[in-house]
Amino acid sequence: MKMQSKLLDTIALLQDLPRDRFTLTEIESVNTLGLPSGLVGTIVHIYDEANPPQYLINFADSQGCEYAMVTLQESEFLVLQYDLVVA
Numbered sequence: 001m002k003m004q005s006k007l008l009d010t011i012a013l014l015q016d017l018p019r020d021r022f023t024l025t026e027i028e029s030v031n032t033l034g035l036p037s038g039l040v041g042t043i044v045h046i047y048d049e050a051n052p053p054q055y056l057i058n059f060a061d062s063q064g065c066e067y068a069m070v071t072l073q074e075s076e077f078l079v080l081q082y083d084l085v086v087a
Contacts, residue, residue: 005055009043011077017070023056024069035059035068040080047071 005011018034045056052073059068 005043005046005074005077005079007043007046010080011041011043011055011057012080013037013039013041013077015076017076021070022068023071024066035070041070041077044069 015037016034041057041059043055044058047054054071057070057072060066
């Protein structure tokens with residue numbers, strides 16, 4: 001059983017995302033065409049009115065500097081689990 005994604009979950013991209021999918025970008029200093037699959041981000045907003053829901057994902061570097069925000073559907077990411085959840 002898949003658990004519903006929630007605010008502040010840590011996620012990983014399941015596919016590469018082209019730069020034109022970005023909602024906000026601060027990557028001018030970085031030469032990139034998009035975000036690679038496997039990149040880790042955080043859910044910062046859930047658009048519940050959409051059906052299915054959409055998720056605003058924040059991507060930041062290891063220093064906490066945001067470089068991109070992307071709106072995704074749940075099928076485009078995997079929620080990272082840190083603890084074993086027994087059903």
